Amino acid sequence: MFRKTITRVSLCFLVLLPGILLAQDTNTSSDERAIALADKVIISMGGTKNWNNTRFIAWSWLGQYHIWDKYENKFRYEKDTLVVISDLKTKKGTVYSKGKVLPDTAKSREILNKQYAVWANNSYWLLMPFKIRDNGVTLKYKGEGKTQVGADVDLIELTFKEVGVTPNNRYILGIDKKSGLITEWSFFRNATDEKPGFTRPWTDYQTYGKIKISAGRGDEKMSMKDIVVSQNLNSDLFNSPTPVNKELVK
Numbered sequence: 001m002f003r004k005t006i007t008r009v010s011l012c013f014l015v016l017l018p019g020i021l022l023a024q025d026t027n028t029s030s031d032e033r034a035i036a037l038a039d040k041v042i043i044s045m046g047g048t049k050n051w052n053n054t055r056f057i058a059w060s061w062l063g064q065y066h067i068w069d070k071y072e073n074k075f076r077y078e079k080d081t082l083v084v085i086s087d088l089k090t091k092k093g094t095v096y097s098k099g100k101v102l103p104d105t106a107k108s109r110e111i112l113n114k115q116y117a118v119w120a121n122n123s124y125w126l127l128m129p130f131k132i133r134d135n136g137v138t139l140k141y142k143g144e145g146k147t148q149v150g151a152d153v154d155l156i157e158l159t160f161k162e163v164g165v166t167p168n169n170r171y172i173l174g175i176d177k178k179s180g181l182i183t184e185w186s187f188f189r190n191a192t193d194e195k196p197g198f199t200r201p202w203t204d205y206q207t208y209g210k211i212k213i214s215a216g217r218g219d220e221k222m223s224m225k226d227i228v229v230s231q232n233l234n235s236d237l238f239n240s241p242t243p244v245n246k247e248l249v250k
Contacts, residue, residue: 046211
């Protein structure tokens, strides 16, 4: 299963809005072994309490820089001289270009309207292990397997019901038998696809704040950088109309 790797970025939007991790609905059709493995993953990542208590998460990916305020559901996005500060709940916000507010035009509204999808996709590439117990996610145990580097893993399948932006996706995750961490991810654009669109490793786990996050995605281009987890961030920094000095985000 875990053999094909490509570099094309596929949009993976299966993220619920709240930054709070809740117990999965007991009416789910998930099987008990898959649920137990998913719970083991979250514990290995730092646990539900530490995830829920984490406020700010910052990271760079594919030339984009992000800061997510989980408490307030606000999202700061930077790319080149573009800065967008948006409310993920109301979908409202402000768009800046070269430090100046863009007028309320079709272009600025289009940029703002895309922020939820940008946040959903880009944060999932960083934080997917914390989202596997979201309501609407069905987990199935798929047996034992090996990663592309030959490590022993348990396999669980994720499918989705009326959740996220692309609920037709399907994932198979490799959970390392020793560490309890997700070490490989296969993405199927359609749940009925037999072969994955890609399989990528999840490596370079480090502790940020009180949670673990993986930075490695198989190559330098796709890997995460400038990861910071913080409980306090200067509001002037978060709301700056120009790209921030990343060294000040800590």
